Amino acid sequence: MVLNFNRILLVISILTMVFVPATSAHSVHMDVIEKSTDKIKVKAYYGGGDPMKDVEVNVYLITENDEEPYIEDKSTDEKGMYSFEPKQGHEVYKVVASDFGHQVEKKVILESQSSSSSNGSSNNSDTDGLPMPARIVSGFGYIAGIAGIGMMANARKIKKKYENENK
Template sequence: MKRRLIPILLVLLLLLSSAGSVSGHRLHIHHQIGAIDIKAYYGGGTPCQDANVTIYDDQGNLYLVGATDEAGEFSFPPKIGLDEYTVVVESTHMVGHRGETTINMSSSSGGASGSSGEEMPLYLRIVAGLGYLLARGGAAAAYSGWKMKKKYEGG
């Protein structure tokens, strides 16, 4: 029993140490500057309809409250003298989906998109998934080989 426990613990430790940040309730926010336009959407690109939008100024004070439209969009006029806004979007249809981004009017990144958490590009997610599957297959083959070797050597 002790000989089985050590490989199982090692595999469990390997799996737990390789886990990255996971966001089961990811919500993306895209903004443009002018009249500040915000677009909120889920991971698959579906618009976040009728979501509660709360906007705070750079001091953390409440500036504006509203809701996204059917396309997941919300627009608000910037207040003169304010350089930074924190936008919080909470979905009303899918509980637990929440996104937050900071819009900096003085930065040069204009209409950059922000999201809660960092998302890898699609090709990197595919490569990471294939690497994960290959690693699991390799671990299974190594375990199977170890078990066969033990069977033929030790009886």
């Protein structure tokens, strides 16, 4: 009876993995594509590489003591791109893209030609740098490991039961 239940559970699990569409929480990223005194252009995208289309973008001027809104309630294009003209005399900006619980910010510094990033509500784990196929394979490996531990525990139970019956 237990063996039939395990087989049914295995078949249901396999069918679920095959026919249910993949869903996952996305990490979000932003890259500075162009940075000059005439134009700053950023690209916002999800961890899988899909662009953050038509998401809200706000740009803030960063001063020594505070930050103030510079551009508000704009949106990215179909490719996840947004560009703006820097304000004369200001060199440090914070660009924020947000959509349905995902938020990413990028600090852009014109003077030193460097930038830094911080992810707001997204999880930035060690696997974010891996390509998607590698992440999928590692996920299957994780599941196979858990299944292997379960099968090992089940085999021990069966072995003990068999040894007790033959005494």
